[in-house]
Amino acid sequence: MQIRIAGFGGQGVILAGVILGEAAAIEGLNVIQTQDYGSQSRGGHSIADLIISEEPIYDLMVTKADVLLALAQLGYNSTKSSLKEDGLLIVDTELVRPDRDYIGAPFTRIAEERTGLALTVNMVALGYLVAKTNVVKKENVEEAIKRRVPRGTEEINLKAFRIGYEEGLK
Numbered sequence: 001m002q003i004r005i006a007g008f009g010g011q012g013v014i015l016a017g018v019i020l021g022e023a024a025a026i027e028g029l030n031v032i033q034t035q036d037y038g039s040q041s042r043g044g045h046s047i048a049d050l051i052i053s054e055e056p057i058y059d060l061m062v063t064k065a066d067v068l069l070a071l072a073q074l075g076y077n078s079t080k081s082s083l084k085e086d087g088l089l090i091v092d093t094e095l096v097r098p099d100r101d102y103i104g105a106p107f108t109r110i111a112e113e114r115t116g117l118a119l120t121v122n123m124v125a126l127g128y129l130v131a132k133t134n135v136v137k138k139e140n141v142e143e144a145i146k147r148r149v150p151r152g153t154e155e156i157n158l159k160a161f162r163i164g165y166e167e168g169l170k
Contacts, residue, residue: 004065005048006075012122017048022144023136024052032057069129070096105167120160127164
């Protein structure tokens with residue numbers, strides 16, 4: 001499965017990609033995770049690409065994404081052509097206006113209202129993506145979160161992930 005997560009700097013796109021990649025590795029899957037981001041720390045584009053497979057992976061980059069998670073209009077506009085025609089588009093429904101079929105939720109608002117911290121938008125969206133795709137097991141993502149988020153933020157990030165996961169099950 002080829003997955004692309006796109007947004008802007010400051011949304012935690014790269015961290016979400018790293019966590020998803022680590023969860024796949026914990027699960028024993030083959031995974032390649034790459035990232036592309038602008039030079040500015042906030043506001044520029046931010047893209048995390050993953051290829052996850054039970055079989056050996058021969059591609060080094062996402063060629064045609066099976067899943068595109070867009071957290072901002074900038075991210076969607078710059079990556080929409082990489083999504084397969086029958087691919088799954090997941091968007092933050094209050095920040096992205098796609099020009100094709102999509103699913104999603106107001107991830108940023110959910111993060112603000114349910115965790116009190118907009119910075120957890122990446123974990124809310126990651127939970128939603130995992131629930132909708134079943135690309136990896138929930139418990140492996142939770143383990144990867146514990147390993148990868150800054151010390152002292154594990155619980156808020158786990159809470160945000162679980163909120164997004166529950167939203168994705170609806």
